[in-house]
Amino acid sequence: MTRPTDPPNILVLMVDQLNGTLFPDGPADFLHAPHLKALAQRSVRFANTYTASPLCAPARASFMSGQLPSRTRVYDNAAEFTSDIPTYAHHLRRAGYHTALSGKMHFVGPDQLHGFEERLTTDIYPADFGWTPDYTKPGERIDWWYHNLGSVTGAGVAEITNQLEYDDEVAYHAARKLYDLARGHDARPWCLTVSFTHPHDPYVARKRFWDLYEDCPALDPIVPPIPFEEQDPHAQRLMLASDQAASHVTDEDVRRSRRAYFANISYVDEKIGELLDVLERCRLSENTIVIFVSDHGDMLGERGLWFKMNFLEGSARVPLMIAAPGLPAARVERAASTLDVLPTLAELVGLDLASVMPWTDGESLVGPARGEGARSPVPMEYAAEGSYAPLVALRDGPWKLILCDLDPPILTNLDEDPQELVNRAQDPACAPVMAEMTAAMTARWDLARFDAEVRASQARRHVVYEALRNGAYYPWDFQPLQQASERYMRNHMDLNVLEDGQRFPRGE
Structure with missing residues (x-):
């Protein structure tokens, strides 16, 4: 039973590669997502939220730290997230919260916790420097880890995949953790982050979710494919990086890919519904802040583009919904950023970030959620695969400006x-x-310096990776450990005390 003075608990629900244009005010009507639609009804919905960087590891490091990649130095999917950068997990843990993670966060480097006291699963992606791009070799395609359109031409149905296995495990451990938190053995408030890898491609879904979209009205993109020569220079680079010329994508391939993607939104919705149900049945929902967010979006065949890695709406815009005591259920139109989650959480639970605010790019959304003021123009950065130099963008009111030293502005x-x-x-x-x-972007970014820092980072990592793979190999991948001697019943425990302590609610 919670008391009005108890600090709120926090449940962060993160998904991967969910296109924010599908969440104009919660899930679009055609999506079969009853649990997310119910969550939307009690949340403040930030309808125009942008990722800090449209790629997994940079986006997630920025989300957790409230800092752009040019500050975190997590430029790409193989750049180390260093231990001296505080995350919301550090800030909350420092304030007395128990912090735990179930699922993906794509940490690269030997620190696989970044403020989380407990991690319930391993990650789905490698933690080393093997996926480091190379700006000294523009146009080089690294086939064994770069995206290709096999995800599109191979779209369809399966009952188990690598990613389904992972997210099934993520949901199981998250639910188990919620039950454990409900038992009350640890009196601290808690923050549990649950991070799924769906609906990220491959576009493969379980049949019962696939069947929901047989007559879906959104299986065809709004904008048909744009010929290569008419695409902007960065889009052309992305098409070359994903080797689109080697794949013959049919209209049916596109429809099947989008259908599977929508089906996997329904899959994730079901998993989220299970967790929210545990929260409700264990009497935790009343005093728990719930945040739903994605790291970045997916182009889904719009304009002939797939995946992410650009600043177009499908790639850069993400859903963000916050259900919290004291915040109204409302829609906020002004642009927001995933950078804003950390300062928003800090304000909601009363944390002082003064010591780190000079190095934070996020802004609290508590005021905008209450109709008080608006966030400053929203910045974005990209300096990873498919780029030959860093790109930056700013969303200011209805305007979006994209700059790159190699390209004409957009x-x-x-x-x-x-x-x-x-x-x-x-x-x-x-x-x-x-x-x-x-002028605002020139004041914020020195693109020549940004480029030099990215190149230096890439060069260092290429040396280190080759060295560490020569001879004995010590992987950085997180190894979740279980203390079997402390689970269920063991002979150093009193059975009567154990059974009573593990029961919730008690005495009913």
Whole structure:
């Protein structure tokens, strides 16, 4: 039984590669996601939320720390997240919270906890430097780990896959942990982060979820494929990086991929529903903040593009919903960022971040959630595979500006052009907006310096990886350990005390 003075518990529900345009105000009507729709009804929904970087490891390091990749130095999926960068898990743990993680966070390097006191599963991706890009070899395709369109041409149905096995395990351990927390053996408030790898490709789903979308009205992209020569330079680089020319993608391949993707949203919804049900049945829901978020989106065949790695809406926009005591159930239109989760949590539970705020790029969303003020323009960065130099973007009101030293600027007005088909950078009518946003971005970013720092990081990691794979290999992958001698019944325990202590609720 919670008391009004008890600090709130926190349940962070994270998914992977969920396109935020499918969450205009909670899940789109055509999505079979009853549990997320119910959560939306009691949440503040940030309808225009952006990732800090549209790739897994950089996005997640930024989400946890409230810092852009240029600060975390997690530029790509093989860049180390160093131990001296505080995360929301550190801040909460320092304030007396028990912090635990079930699932993916794509930490690279020997620190596989980053403030979590307990980690319930291993990660789904490698923790070493093997996936390091190389800016000195622009256009090089590393086939054994770069995306290709096999996920699209191979889309369909399966009852078990690598990723389904992983997320089944994530959900199981998360539910077990919630039951354990409910027992009350640890009096501290808690923060449990549950991070699924779906609906990330491959686009393969269990049949019972696949069958939900037989007549789905959203199986065809809104924007048909744009010819290679008409794509912007970065989109062309991404098409080359994913070896699109080697794959003949049919319209049916596209529909099957999108159908499986939607089916996997329903799969994740069911898992989330199971966890929220445990929360409710164990009388924890009243005093628990629930956050639902994704690391980045997925283009899903729009414009002929797949996966992420760009600043277009399908790739960069993500869902963000927060259900918390004291926050209204409402929709917020002004742009927000995944960088904002850390300072928002800090304000909700009363943590002081003054000592680290000079190095934090996020802003609390508590005020905007209550209709008080708005967040500053939202920044994004990308410096990973498929790029030849760093790209940066700023969302300011209806405008989005993308800059890269290699490319012409791209300016779009999302109110007038939600599909981002018209580049207004050279439009004389937009000259004042272009000048103002360019000045703001030039003040924030030194792209030449950013590029030099990324290249130096890549070079160091290539040396270290080759060295550490020569001779004896000591992997950094997290190894979850269980103390079997402390589980269930053992002879150093009193059976009567054990059975009573492990029962919840007691005396009913």
